[in-house]
Amino acid sequence: MKKFLFPLGLLFILFLVGCQGSNNTETQHSNQSNQSRNATQADEDVKASQRSDAAVEKSTKPTLFVHGYQGTVNSFRSMIQYMEEENMAEREMTVTVYPDGSLDTQGELTGERTNPIVQIIFEDNINNEWNQTEWIKNVLSFLEDSYQLDQVNLVGHSMGGVSSYRYMGTYGQEEALPEVEKFIGLGAPFNGFINTSDHQSLDDLLENGPDNLSERYQDFEELTPQVSQDTTLLLIAGQLSESDFSDGTVPLTSALAVYSLLKANEFEVDYSIVNGQDAQHSMLHENNQVNKQIAQFLWE
Template identity: 45%
Template sequence: MGCSKNEYDKNTAKLPKHSTAIEHSAPLYKQKSIPTLFIHGYAGGKSSFGHMIQRIEKTGAAKQALTLTIDDDGSIHSQGNWKEKNNPMIQVLFSNNKSHEWNQAEWIHQILVYLEKNDQVREVNIVGHSMGGVSTLRYLGNYGKDQNLPKIGKFIAIAAPFNEFIESKQSLKNLLQNGPNEQSPRYLDYISMKENYPQTMQVDLLADQLSRKELTDGRVPLSSSLAVFSLLRNQGITIKQHVYKGKQTQHSQLHENPKIDQEIIDFLWR
């Protein structure tokens, strides 16, 4: 399934040859007050992004500021604070971490209303793993052009099943150019909401595969993680994609992958 060997070599992003350790170049980081929200996937929790946030903080690129936990009824519990322009990171936790994407999209909306009201936040970045990415794009389809909410500056989706779990034989080149041949109900929803996606945001789709032959991270097909590339690009959105393979590309290990740490740092704060 998927790409031939030649297509794979041509179309799959090549990994850097340097050390997997995060680079330390603090003077190159752009220090701003724009917070970045980290949103976990299905059944996730504090540990989902917790270690990644700690690793990023150690580089000096950004600093953890808040943990916001939202309950089913929309009640928000906040821990921490920030006042400096130090690229604040905010970990978002859903008390009901096994709810569906429609609820999560509304909770993301309520989180952003909270930040605008309590901290006068006018712009955020979002990093979403798996369902966190799915729910973020649904939020953008519902509220992406609402001028009363903080705008989304940059959005990183890590192995988000945008086309559900359809395993496609479509080539990567064709997928990126034309979108998925087989379209799930979720993907069709994204098409119906496409006019609401803000053209000013920048998007980075991170996908993973276990090996050259296994075009999946063990749970989410590579083609699903990249399914919305063409859709968003055709809306005038600046978008790029990276494909990682090898160590720590299992779905539940992606937020422990130092190469993904580095891509997040480069995309958000360089």
């Protein structure tokens, strides 16, 4: 009986040792595999960061974002978040403008090459474009006095684009203010809400301008020659469908209305039409296609 139990016990012990060795080997392989995956992921993260860094040119020049009618701090939140996550830019300052023209600032410009973003918020967000023009001037004056800036970029959505354009035409030649190097009008009604698409082709609009002019556009005819000739411009318009030549609010022909005017005054200007339901007016600054176009125009 003892002769039978001894080999059986020995076999059992050897079996346990074998299992333990196997488990240890599997654990080692698992740990090595996890370490390999972690190292690969780290390499991919570094490469992604390097790709983002390489894709944009970093500078200390601020880009000012101006919201539209009834806009708030949330208006450009998604776009700015995208640019920060992609390591393209960094929001460094938010400036709230009160109805009397006074300013409240949060954050500060660091002077580092981050492609800094300054978000402008109008407390009275339903005021007219003439007052907003003066408020934009106040912000630019503050930035000049505080940081001695030579140049900025301007991005304006809807009414913010109209007010920014009026600012450039009113104050674009003043040497005491920073020069606007690049301007983007995003879904901005440069010809009011007049839609000429039912009788005017896009080619004709781009060549000759709208054939029905709003008072705003007539103002811009006089103001455009006063925009700094060194400013480069991009007009982005939304088109919901093949039969709806608008973003649901601003007609395509209005968002692109000043293109021919700028060309006639020998400005460097381009345009883009964003199509589909994501081109709806309030979604234009939530649209990744638009995000990429704006980033490419500003920093690549």
